[in-house]
Amino acid sequence: AQSVTQLGSHVSVSEGALVLLRCNYSSSVPPYLFWYVQYPNQGLQLLLKYTSAATLVKGINGFEAEFKKSETSFHLTKPSAHMSDAAEYFCAVIWSGGYNKLIFGAGTRLAVHP
Amino acid sequence: DTAVSQTPKYLVTQMGNDKSIKCEQNLGHDTMYWYKQDSKKFLKIMFSYNNKELIINETVPNRFSPKSPDKAHLNLHINSLELGDSAVYFCASSEHITGELFFGEGSRLTVL
Numbered sequence: 155a156q157s158v159t160q161l162g163s164h165v166s167v168s169e170g171a172l173v174l175l176r177c178n179y180s181s182s183v184p185p186y187l188f189w190y191v192q193y194p195n196q197g198l199q200l201l202l203k204y205t206s207a208a209t210l211v212k213g214i215n216g217f218e219a220e221f222k223k224s225e226t227s228f229h230l231t232k233p234s235a236h237m238s239d240a241a242e243y244f245c246a247v248i249w250s251g252g253y254n255k256l257i258f259g260a261g262t263r264l265a266v267h268p
Numbered sequence: 269d270t271a272v273s274q275t276p277k278y279l280v281t282q283m284g285n286d287k288s289i290k291c292e293q294n295l296g297h298d299t300m301y302w303y304k305q306d307s308k309k310f311l312k313i314m315f316s317y318n319n320k321e322l323i324i325n326e327t328v329p330n331r332f333s334p335k336s337p338d339k340a341h342l343n344l345h346i347n348s349l350e351l352g353d354s355a356v357y358f359c360a361s362s363e364h365i366t367g368e369l370f371f372g373e374g375s376r377l378t379v380l
Contacts, residue, residue: 197371257313260310
């Protein structure tokens, strides 16, 4: 079955430290991959997306993600965390060949402390 | 202008009641969705409509009935509400099959 796995439901980093949020997918066909962010009591906002162009994707707010087919991964990184980055982050996948059925991972809550 | 707007934002009701949530998008998108986010933040697709036609129905109970009067609107009606229906319901829209989903701010439903 097609699935998306986010390792670590909670990640805590210091302000200024590297942010690494992990995402792995199970797929036998090339997927379209997304990272969304959800701030408290708000809807989801797209951070970045991979659609089979460059494997390193740059998004908003200094985030980027690298698609690694051999590892079936799409980890999200940011070199230096800011307090405003504290939020819930969701990795999501659409598998080509079907309708726009976005499948979400379980989410990772990022906490940033001074 | 809000791209995807949902009303109401908060809804508190008793078990057994019937309630509706409305969604409108002004992005000109052809496809709209309803997602349910549970208390553990897990997001699951419920329905999707493309140009008023139902294209995704993810084994949701019959008590949930989506209606799309036109491609800019997708409403969700829930009959005989149960405690387990308490969640945040998100409406979203997209332009095409690999397009970005634009989400509304969510409607928090609490069933007492």
